[in-house]
Amino acid sequence: MPDIYHGGELLLYGDVGAFGWGDYFTSAEVRKALAHHGGDNPITVRINSGGGYVREGNGCFNALRDHKGKVTIYVEAMAASAASIIAMAGDEIVIRTGAEMMVHEPWSWGEGNAKAFRDRADKLEKDAAAIAAIYAARTGKTQEEILVLMEAETWMNGKEAVELGFASSAEGNLAEDYAPFNYCLYRNAPEELKNLSKNMNWSTEAQRSPAASVAQQTVNQEIQPMTTQPAAGADSANSTTDQTQANTDDAQTAERERIGKILNCEEATGRTELAKYLAFETSTSFEEAQKVLAKAAKTEGTEKPEGDVPNTQASAYEQERLRSSNQASNYGSQKTTTTASLNRADIFAARKQA
Secondary structure: OOOOEEOOEEEEEOEEOOOOOOOEEOHHHHHHHHHHHOOOOOEEEEEEEOOEOHHHHHHHHHHHHHOOOOEEEEEEEEEEOHHHHHHOOOOEEEEEOOOEEEEOOOOOOOOOOHHHHHHHHHHHHHHHHHHHHHHHHHHOOOHHHHHHHHHOOEEEOHHHHHHHOOOOEEEOOOOOOOOOOOHHHOOOOOHHHHHHHHHOOOOOOOOOOHHHHHHHHHHHHHOOOOOOOOOOOHHHHHHHHHHHHHHHHHHHHHHHHHHHHHHHOHHHOOOHHHHHHHHHHOOOOHHHHHHHHHHOOOOOOOOOOOOOOOOOHHHHHHHHHHHHHOOOOOOOOOOOOOOOOOOHHHHHHHHHHO
């Protein structure tokens, strides 16, 4: 059985799809769990998620909508972004005290020429319209009204979610801890959530990938003043500099090898965007990246991402990110993985005893 099924309930804790911040669940796991549970039996679904992939969110939503038994959704602490789409599948949606829900326009990152980005923008607008239709059907609002809320990135507590039609009721029990997620990505996230992301090592500011460290070393070396006269102890200084350069070269070589392996592995086929994200935006090892890619659903064709990584591409890419990061907003230009994880079984057991 999928790990998300416990005691006859679905625990959708963590990222929607293999998004990269901690534990995650997939639409395939939801389908399997519902099949095991029995199509005519009522099901309780508990959500605590900062969001993830739109396609996986839509898949989970449709799986729950297809379930013939009554679906009761409890937002334990957070249902943001793609997780809020899933919540709309409930026949009854309950927001627990302290829990929040957030809706916003879908966003993406990528690479390519101007046409590629125009095409991506068109696709994002279509995705936004499809998501707005789901929210509109639940709330009774018009699609245009929902799009305004999405554009504003609307955060709601239980009372507000009920008033706006996104939930049936707000209950008075204590909420669970928030799911690990980089809430700094969201421009209107409450400050306490952004601070929590930083303090708990979920934010982009918490750590950098090895490629970023290599790039920073290179940048620092480039701005060192040049001298024409050797200083006292120059031999020792030169030796240290040579060793530092050797270490930098080794790190760059290792990083290029890691990126090349991820982009060229069989598991990357049909998962181009995820492979590029793992290769360039995180410090995920090749072995871990293989596991994530193997579990992720294929969303593209059969071609692999470009696997020929020039010697300078990794460091140049990271240098560009470092140069732009000082001007970045809370969305950030760097993304990292987290060491935080959720033990669904322990959380479920603790909740049952409370």
